[in-house]
Amino acid sequence: MAVLSDSRLSASQKWTAIMRRFLRWLTTPHVILSIIMLAVMVYLVIIPLYRMITTTITVQDIDLRVIKDAEVGDFTWYHWVRMLTSKIAKIMTYEPLLHSIVVSLGATAFALVIGGLMAWMVVRTDMPGRNTIHMLATIPYIMPSWTIAMAWTVIFKNRTTGGTPGLLEYILGTPPPDWLAYGPIPIIVSSGLHYYTFFFLFVSAALLSIDSSLEEAGELAGAGRWRIMRKITFPLVVPAIASGFIMTFSKTMGTFGGPNVLGVPVKYYTLSTMLRSNTGIGNYGDGFVLAIVLILFAMTTIMLNQKLVGTRKSYETIGGRGFMSQKVKLRNFKGLLTGLVVVFQFLIAVLPLVVLLYSTFMLRTGDYSLSNFTLAHWIGKGDISINNGEPGVLRNPKIYLGAWNSIRLSLLTALFTSIFGVILGYAIVKGRGTRLSKWVEQMAFIPYVIPGIAFGAVYISMFTKSVGPIPPLYGTFALLVVVSVAKHLPFSARTGVSAMLQVSKELEEAAAIAGASPWRRFIRIIFPLTSTGFVSGFLLNFISTMRELSLIILLVTPTTAVLASMTMRYIENGNEQQADAVILILIFLVLIGNFIISRFRGGSLKKGLGM
């Protein structure tokens, strides 16, 4: 024992030992990777958030004309006071907040009802054609979220906003009422139809995995079918519904496309569109107050939801596999209901595309007759009488630039997201149980609770000036990549962790014993065994970035515009046909990406959505 006691060692020997131990800890691969990732995430998430908050409490250039005797950079409560308590607070903050809540709740509830009902019918009744229904259900979600909104305007718009009549008015002769043309109802319906896929997939997975003996036990206890539904089945799928609810609600809170297409023309602002109109005129102080309100609201919702569906009531819904509970017989209604479901799905999956395509062939908007048919918006050479002389989209270099930007943004985002996924997965899984690993995991989750448009707003303030060695990125293409990669961090971490968990730790340890360096272990053992997970993660990121709008809308410039943002610009400029053509090109690209995924994953579109 005497040999081992510290007392015999000199102070310098002790110091050497401590340094050696520290260095050994530090050079453990997962430790060093965790530290690097923490630094990256502090830079990508924490600092921008901090900057955003400080911007709201300092005097900006634009404020000098209203705040007397102040200099840029001084501390001020001006923005908060103005946005929360002044006379314009109602218009600037509270109404948009209310609208956001109404629209998000409405869309989520609508999606829940449709998705849940359809899931129940597919899983628990003897409805035929379940595979077809399943496939059709995923299509609206694959398309950009504002696709249906754009098709909606083509059909239902009226001349309230001074434009041309919609298809419905053209056919019926009378304009649709305002509530059907613009505002909350159209936004709710169009977003709900986009997001119902979430609930459909979540609820049908949960229903499928319920151990039917739980229901049979209820039946033996003498409960009727309805009672079993209410008291047993429904509570068991509540966790699935809740997670679908959180996802949908937080996504719709930060959605920009739908509210911009259907709300802004009639001054029905949500937080996201109000945020855009503030930052659009350089009023960052006010805009960021809105962004913070939005973030706080989304965070509260998520926390509230986690509390409601707390751990006490959470249970593994995965029970006996292969069980098939008794199916409800639809009897005479079988044909009718199946028909209804398929027609409904077909309508929301295909009709919008048809309508959008049709509108691109109209020489002048509002005239839907065949005599107005033209290919000018696709292949026209640029007639000064059409669209201010812009050539058809297929001949327009701007469109090609946008498409190229979309593709390279998606490729780069997917690439970096995959790389971060590998690193995060390794750092979190290998460090399981350590504090460092927990920090990395939690920090990677933060972007999840920040709505897309607010996350984009965070980056405006971050990169207007140079930070450390990084040059100012505002207005550059690189900024779009940075923000997309940062927003995908939670996804990276999740894919990475689940891929890493596939590899038992002994496989790496066996290689360590054999004398392989960490790098060699990674290249020869870990990477080959996890690569399929990362390849499919790569493809998923590719298509999800492609149709991303809310996140980047505040950050694009004419040279960095992507297809998604171009659809908005064309709509705002009143070039409806171009907008519709561009979104069709975008959908085309997304469908190609999705086709590759489904081939890669053995034909399952459902898996293709990463659910």
Add this chain to the structure above:
Amino acid sequence: METTIVIKNLTKKFGDVIAVNDVSLTIEPRTFLTLLGPSGCGKTTLLRCISGLEDPDEGEIYIGDKLVYSHVKGISIPSGQRELGLVFQNYALWPHMTVYKNMTFALEIQKLSKEEMKQRVTESLAEVKMSGYEDRYPREMSGGQQQRIALARMLAYRPRVFLMDEPLSNLDARLRMDMRTELKRLHHISDATTVYVTHDQLEAMTMSSNIAVMKEGVIQQMDTPDKVYHYPANLFVADFIGNPKVNLLEGWIAGPDLVDLGKFNIPVPTFNHTGDVVVGVRPEDISVSTHAIDGGVEFITYSVLPTGADTTIIARKGDTELTIKEIGVSKLQMDQKIWLTFKKDDINLYDKASGNLITH
């Protein structure tokens, strides 16, 4: 390959749990040492500390004359440089590599020539009787075959020390028997120092040259299998080793070489001790007579359980219950009167308070 492993005052904690508690241990060259104990006793952790996959919190480890770990000196040599091989419970064969690639992975790192690698692989596969499996992938083989390949993979790079972490526990009973035979042969041929972890006492008894019985991070007894079985150092070891279990009867020393067990007395060497004791009698050290004999204690059979090779008899006297093992098929009936005698010299006596074996 004369490799001694010396462990000094090794401690490893996981949070507040002390997995290995101040363990000191010398493993002589060519020993087949088994770390035996119930799950959670720290045996696997100790093995992983030796391998370098786990960094201890205190102590020192020498492999041969190389100091591979020292807390106070801040030294910890990576696993790969400790010249040892480890066979895992789940084999840990790399699923994306053929048997050949699995086996040459370490050899490539050692920069052996192609011919040498091929020769090593052929030799090692022959040693585990798996010649001709070079091109198979792990999932194309049965569990037993995978286990042999895992062994061959270790043999191929000629480590100085073999470490094995419950390598047989995923195999069925028959294969386990075969593998025990092979492992003992392999150790015999190679003479590498082997540290083997198991919770299966039969594995420990059959293969080891030494057994270290562990409980709560502490080595309770380190001895030859014979000593561990016949002279368990304390009640825990006595109770853990042996199947059926040892009979432990509480009593007190009533006089020189006599222990009073309440309902009857039993003659045992007491080495001048006094006070409360526990008597440990192995089931096979009790003989049964169907008629009253001199010195025999009357019991009644409670249950008779023949296995074919032997018979386990549960006998009762009031609330005292004894397990007895007889060779062959017993003719005893249930609820039959029997008279038991105890082999005086094979009985162990434990101090009740400390639980330690009383000797001399």
